[in-house]
Amino acid sequence: MKTLVKTLSVLVASAALAGAFSVQAEDKAAANTAPVGQVCKQGEPCASAAAAAAGGGGAKSGEQVFNTACTSCHSTGAAGAPKVGDAAAWSARLAERGKDGLHHSAIAGFKGMPAKGLCFACSDDELKGAVDYMLDKSK
Ligand code: HEC
Incomplete structure (x- = not known):
């Protein structure tokens, strides 16, 4: 007990x-x-x-985006990409689709051009900046 x-x-x-x-x-x-x-x-x-x-602290410039995401194809002309500096190639595209059309191609893709130029971290504005940069260098 x-x-x-x-x-x-x-x-x-x-x-x-x-x-x-x-x-x-x-x-x-x-x-x-x-x-x-x-x-x-x-x-x-x-x-x-x-x-x-997360990297950057703000939007990347068109030049920065180009140098990291677009140059591999657009400096070499890989897969038929219009080369930066090739005024004839760019002016023909610009005449056909306008700047807005080219912006749209960069964001959504266009034939051999992959959507966003494979830069999935890039914002639409950053992609537009890269297009403007290429157009600027291709006059
Ligand atoms: C893997 C290769 C590749 C990469 C990377 C790439 N492009 Fe392209 N791009 C192409 C090719 C190929 C074309 C041509 C497509 C066609 O007309 O057949 C093209 C075409 C374009 C055009 C013209 C589209 C039109 O409507 O005529 C724009 C604008 C463009 N690219 C923007 C960009 C931007 C901005 C980047 C970087 C963010 C980029 N590209 C990265 C391959 C690439």
Whole structure:
């Protein structure tokens, strides 16, 4: 009988301890999740820090986009790409589709020209800038 009482009191004590631990754990969990719950909205300082960390910190210039994404085909004429500097090739395309049409080709693709020139991280404006850069260098 004495052992039974002892066993019971140990059980009760450990149950109380377990309760105390679980309360502590919940407090900790709440503290750990608080910062994660904060949403970083565009335009807030935390959002621009994230954008900067993602690389670039703002839009790339047409020249930068060209040098990283377009030069492989448009400097060599690979697959029939109009070469930068080839005024005849570019003016014919410009006459046919206009600047807007060429912008659209760069974004959506055109025959052998892959959509976005394979620069999937490029924004539409960055792609348009790269087209304008090539047109500028091909007059
Ligand atoms: C994998 C090769 C390749 C890459 C990379 C590439 N292009 Fe092209 N591009 C082509 C080819 C090929 C054509 C010619 C398509 C045709 O008329 O058959 C072309 C044509 C174009 C045209 C003319 C489309 C028209 O309507 O006449 C534009 C504008 C253009 N590319 C922009 C870009 C830009 C901007 C980039 C970089 C962001 C780029 N390209 C990257 C292959 C490429």
